[in-house]
Amino acid sequence: MPGTVQNASPFLEAEDIWVEFNGKPAVKGISMRVDRGEVVAIIGPSGSGKSTFLRCINHLQAPTSGTVKIDGISVREGKGGHPKSKELTQLRRRVGMVFQQFNLFPNLTAVENIMLAQVQALGRTKKDARGRALALLDRVGLEHRANHYPGECSGGQQQRIAIARALALDPMVLLFDEPTSALDPELGAEVLGVMKEMASEGMTMIVVTHEMSFAEDVADRVAFIADGAIVEQGNPKEVLRKPQHSRTQRFLKAVLER
């Protein structure tokens, strides 16, 4: 249940999401409401279902049951049937995603990576898309890497290119799936810097992360997920400094003692 009082109609609403893999539940009825401009950090142990839940928001993972509604758009699910592709496309255009492994297209240069969906999904002209891509690369401090292939860039640079790519469709919300877990602390800091900037500019963000300082300093709310369910959530300082549940206490103790 949401820990804060919400408006009647939230900007993003995930309701009673269940995901089963081969009959085993990985996500057990998670509900979450996110307001426009809110930054939510999701923390929790590996295998707790937090990434799976995140992937349900843009339907990279089809929930076994439950609904996701973003800005009034939802994708109808049949139990075995496939989601309606028109609704799916509409939903995905509103949601950008940044992956743990960056998932840049290695056959395209940085600028081409950022142009691709602008041209193929939004129908922008190549000229417009290129201009937009270069502006975004400039924003993440990588204009000089525009014509380089991902394989020629450092991990931190690749992830910043991936963020620029996600921003190119002007998403209403950005999902981050452990964006710094594949990076060393120094390169991770580059990426977190960009994310912090976006948060301060009012971007709505849901961030699955193990970076506790980011959760505490940048997020408006922290949700702790374990065993496929939200154990507790609320103000970052309260959840991280004074956790109420023993499961949260155990997890945070392990993180701090590392």
Added chain:
Amino acid sequence: MVIFDIFTTLLQGVKYTLLVSFAAFFLGALIAVPVTAARRSRYAFVRGIGTAYVELLRGIPPLPWLFIVFFGLPSFGVILPPIQSGILVFGLVGGAYLTEIYRSGFRAVPNGQVEAGEALGVSRFYIYVKILIPQAVRTMLPLAIAYLIGLLKDSAIVSIVGVQDISALSLVENRSSSDGLLVFIVASAMYLILSVPIGIFGRWLGVRLTGRRKRTPEPATVTEAVMIR
């Protein structure tokens, strides 16, 4: 000189060896497209059809297929000349092998690539055209070239139904020649001369494609390709 005479005679067969193997390769490359699509379908029934095609064509040697087409089809009123029969059989069989090569190419692309495309709202068609195929080709091309070399050699089978290729002409020449060993050595050398450059081209292509794009799985080498067959 005897060896020169043998060489010029067998040279007449080179064009048929090349015609059958290359035409069959391109026919197979086309056939493999819908069969690969079937094997990657989300519907089990369609996948089953693709699997059945591959297993049926691979599980029976080309020679019986050639007999069925050349000697069997005429009883249904379908009469194909030797060359066309050879191209058809090796095209159909090649379609099965090339399906597996296409598939291994797609499987070598990390799933995150498709997910990134989907998350960006790129349609299935453009995910294939712009993301999957350009990456899969790096794995597929060296394997396909290795298959082409195999095809060039296996095409000797079509001599049995009367295609005047290198092997057929070597049999004819053997009857009139006093030195049978020399005839077959020259014929063997001609296959070697044809296949080695293709292999070199394949390796060159493999190196070129591996070039600057890192961070994706290395394409399979020609040696691995031979193992697939």
